[in-house]
Amino acid sequence: MECGTFLDCGSLRRVKIVERFEYPLCSNRCYISCGIGGFRKRSLLWASRFPVTDAKSASSSELNKPIPSRKAFYLAGALDQEQLGKQHLEELPRAKNVGIHKADPDALSGAQKDKAFDADCENEGEDIVSFEENGRRTRRVDVHAISLSLMHAKTADDVKKEFKNLDTLPLPVYSSMIRGLGAKKSLDSAFAIVEWLKWKNKETGSSVSPNLFIYNSLLSAVKLTRDFDKVNEVIEDMKSQGITPNVVTYNTLMSIYLEQGRYQDALNVLDDIDSNGLSPSPVTYSTVLLSYKKMGDAFGAVACFAQFRDKYQRGEIGKTNSDEWKNEFVKLEKFTISVCNLVMRKWLVNDENPAPNIFKLLVVMDEALLKPNRVDYERLLWACTRESHYTVAREFYSRIRDMSNDISLSVCNHVIWLMGKAKKWWAALGVFEDLLEIGPNPNNLSYELIQSHFNFLLTAARKKGMWKWGVRLINKMQEKGLRPGSREWNAVLVACSKASETSVAVQIFARMVEQGEKPTVISYGALLSALEKGKLYDEALSVWEHMGKVNVKPNLYAYTILVSVYIGKGSPEMVESVLSEMRSVGIEPSVVTFNAIISACAKNGMENAILEWFRGMKDYKLKPNETTYEILVEALARHGKPRLANEMYLRACDEGFHLSPKAYDTVSQSLRPS
Template sequence: MIQTLNTLSSKCSVPLSSSYVTDLNRRRKLKVGYPKYDAFLKHNNKSHVGDLVPPLVEENNDFVVEGVNTLMMNSSNSDRDEESYDEEKMNGGNDDGEEEGEKDVIDVRELGNSLQSVKTVKDVEEVLKDKGDLPLQVYSTIIRWFGKEKRVESAMVLFDWMKKRKIETNGSFAPNLFIYNCMLGVVKQCENFAEMEDILNEMAQDGISYNVATYNTLMAIYIEKAEGEKALDMFKEIDRNGLTPSPVSYSQVIQAYRRMEDGNGALSFFIEFREKYKQGEIGKDDDGENWEKEFKKLERFTVRVCYQIMRCWLVSSENKSSNVLRFLINMDNAGIQLTRAELERLVWACTREDHYIVVKELYIRIREKYDKISLSVCNHTIWLLGKAKKWWAALEVYENLLDKGPQPNNLSHELVMSHFKFLLSAGKRRGFWKWCVKLLNKMEEKGLKPGSNEWNTVLIACSKASESLAAVQIFRRMVENGVKPTIISYGALLSALEKGKLYDEAFRVWDHMLKVGVKPNVYNYTIMASIYTAQGNFSRVDTIIKEMVTSGIEITTVTYNAIISSSARNGMSSAAYEWFHRMKVQNIAPNEVTYEMLIEALANDGKPRLAYELYLRARNEGLVLALKAYDAILKSAKTHGATIDVGEVNHDRKELHRKRICCNNCVT
């Protein structure tokens, strides 16, 4: 009798009695039978989708029949189930018995272990010399185990021995279709594809036709070889040869499209399969398959493959965003939807700036179709939209977090704050003070607390736009919100007040700044020097300069330029000229701004000759002045009847104009 097997220590035995066939026929009449040889091939959960392809769901891989665990095979190959049944019928049904009490049995585990080390046909003969004639299913079981253990050499040697036995027995013992299918399975599992053609040639010579399991195995081999088109050709041959595809056949086609990254091909194939299934064309032959269950598995597998293909597109070095968007629409039209988990994993696959349109679409789909969304996915979406400079779209995602959940975390705040900072900086550079104020208001509306950097950015924008009143209001809001003003805050406010000629307010801010212990920097001192200059209070200007020296602050060209410019704007050209000489005495080199402001002030004050002398000095120092300085000299000389050599001035003016035209052409 056949003893119980398991993968650890139990034995599977095969009767050796020469009278077992006659005995079995007698027992059939008595309706008493022995366990089948294919007991160690049957699976307790017959599954097709996922055979020879990655499984859709992790399943128990132990093979159990009538409470008997198998010896070696834990493959999920459902085609083997069909083959075992067919092989049993070919071998005469339950033809493995022995008289009760007979003790001659063979340990298939021990036999497999003995054969796994064979190197030649003679080695096989040595192992099997005392075993007698064993059923082919014993050899198919061992070959399958060799495939699982990646022992292709052992399988090939055993196969060669079987071919030798065929010759010796004049064909009474020969490999059958199931043996050949097992050998193809070994080729696939061991990825030893070079042996495939030899095995197929042997089948052709023996006149053995393929069955569905053969085609399925060949399809799997071609898929592993990245020859998807050939795998699809094998599927077409199934129908041409009058065979009915199994669930495995359909799943192999989907997998072939997966390897080719042809999402539309996989989708079209499934749609065609679905229509045939609904019309009753599939499963009409009552082939024993649970097609309702297999249809659901194949549908889920198709969705999985569609997800995998889109992910491949997203991680590709090329920009395939349009492919993903079109494919999502095609899936919608086909009535096939990704799960929330798959949509979120696709969001994570979006990392390039040009993926922003995909990540936005995926985010919208998750929000519309599912009640929940991962906070990490929302944060990733905010990050990518900001990276692509789609800050307002990123802000919408943040607003959804506040309105719909999940509640934003510290990372969410940091990401949105970084976007606000960028927008504020852009507004500051361009002087869009109103835009900056609106952004600041938006931050407060959404529960984001602006820091000193954000307040200072808005203050600087107001200062650049000479919006004194707006700067004062922002400064007050800053203090009211508990944010301590910095030296930059005071500097921006002083600059705005100076531009608005609100000198008294500027003095109060200055006194408050000193009172709270904020030490002025060169920028603050320069602004105050400019304010005192505008008032004509040069004694206070001298005091500012001395304080700067005492405080160890280096006096630069910028400070003197502010004094000279303020003098020029207020019609005090003589004072501007005096501070120019003081600048030279202090060995502080004037720049283009210094000369341009002073020349323009002198020219407007009716001193074209002195302005002209300064122009010549600037030219000798290698400085290139703006056109308005030349125009001011010419206009003043003409108005006041001064005689100057305008030839040089006009020459320089034309030369500068020519250089600027050349520069513009180069840029264009």
């Protein structure tokens, strides 16, 4: 390779370094400029007038004229097959007298080879091609200008007219023209050049004729124009010329099949490569992986990579340029992982229950030694948003923790949220404990999320009266540095009240005050209920007095508990005064209040008071409900009034109520003769 610096004589501005690759071509040496993109744009008129320039006869100003800017790329793929005596790039001889950056194909990596040989031919072709003739003269060809003159050529005769005054050029020039015309969507002109080369070889006996790389360029032009009906025409023409496709030809075919959505056909090309004794290049494997990606087949991608890895480790591929193949191996490994990650994300988004497929794929990836990194797992965790994703999210989280303690706090918060959504609150607490013990340190959102989970659990404990669970949750919150609020304390108090755990309720109330949390009317109501159930009536009245001192206004529930306390204490006469006080503060007694009064009278053996309060509901314009009748029927039956109990039972049925089987059994047993 020869490297130099081009200077624009008009501005003395340093422009992009020009690299030249030297190859033996016929009797000439061809230099292909790879740095044309750095030159300033100027008029193309000069180029169209002088498509070929003799370096000796040209003045320095002509040689230093700015070259039109075009996107340049390697032209090694257009080398003459017959002169080299090889059909495959890997068999090309090394160039002699080349500096550190050798241009022989063996020095190129797999990806660079396919770039050089048209697998990635999205560029227009080289603007300028310079070559030495007989080691003395330098000729510079403006390929772009010549290609423009062929834009409307449809047949070989049209090309013949354009080239009648032009000397025979090396094959790299024609190869570049064909690709450039393909990029310009002028496929007929590209075919016309190939037909002209065939005519020129046949009629004039020229040594320049279409070779493998000319046809590779033509196939790339077909791909660029997306005129896929021409693919078979190119392949058949190659066969008629006795030209055997190389790996680049097959790579281009695979990419064409991908463009058409024929993914299985693209995969079948790999079998054709093996059956023809060719060695797949890294681009071949990457194209196969891309096919599996398009198909959404992560298992196929993993199997393909495992096969490639086994061949690579056995030395069947990558014998030469081991360093380059090592780099390509790493790239293919990362690409395979990315395909698997993409497929798993699609499963998480689209499938109702993706867990089985994801776990199966993770096992296959582990067997293939494919290890996603922390960022990969975190992206997958963000895709976990449904309750059914709980097991998958837990697996991803565990894998991140196993590889290192470095994990995003936002991801941890997302996992805590997801665990709560899936009702896996203890698992969410485990993640929160990891934040406290391992890191990263939890933020306000972390505390809010875990607090909300505790609230849900405490609410469940309150509804079911699971006081032990509630106490345990409160203790757990305090152990983890969470401060329970009045809502949490009240939940535990209500659970203790429902379970008639009077002493525990008193302790919880005392802890609540010690922690600096101000009791609410719900707190006092739960404590009153627990004391009433424990028959600690004097203590309950003391709590009632304390409520007034701290200016906590009682609600309907608190008044209902108070009337039960007075009846239990043996002061039923105070019930009327409590009801009057309720009305004076704007709280009307409800059917629940009268149910509590009737129930308290039944527990304390006040048979006459039961019927009086039942009839007194009319004065407050209240109608009894099922609970009222059940309490009344059971109380009358147990206190020696079976006929009245049966009458009330039938009355409830007539009013459309469905009393519990317990009430029916109680009435039936009371009616039986002793």
